[in-house]
Amino acid sequence: MAKETITKLGLYLSRKPLSQAKLARMTGISKDRISRLHVDLTTKPTIDEVYLISLALEVNLNEIAAFLCKDLKLRPKSEWDVTPSKKTK
Template sequence: MTRITKLGYYLGKRSVNKAQVARRTGLTRARMNELTLTETAKLRAEELYLIALAINVNPGEMLMDMYQDLKLIEES
């Protein structure tokens, strides 16, 4: 199923050129499309790190921005 992913939304907000990111990181355009358009795609930590470097963003801040909606399960 094709639906924009958290990474796709994040890059879209910043008007990032995915082809340029692919060239700078060594990721293929197909992998960039998968990571941004396929909700079942798994973003690896090293991919997030390289993408953050390519767009001049702190990797930790990028991670926090993309996944801030995740919460721990409340223990009873």
């Protein structure tokens, strides 16, 4: 039996009162693509899709981006300016 999965975008969308079918009609994103964005962990939304979804849901794009990217962090500052040392003869 296949394990049920849900993507971060799928989780976000499941909390909104809009069906996948209506979201597809409003955005022009196919129903199949909307479904994959909900449950296929290998499917990544494009910025165009996220923008259209934000318009359909009438939410700020930053709200969705913050939810989708909440686990992302910059590398430690100590790694920012590391340049390879040059050996001189």
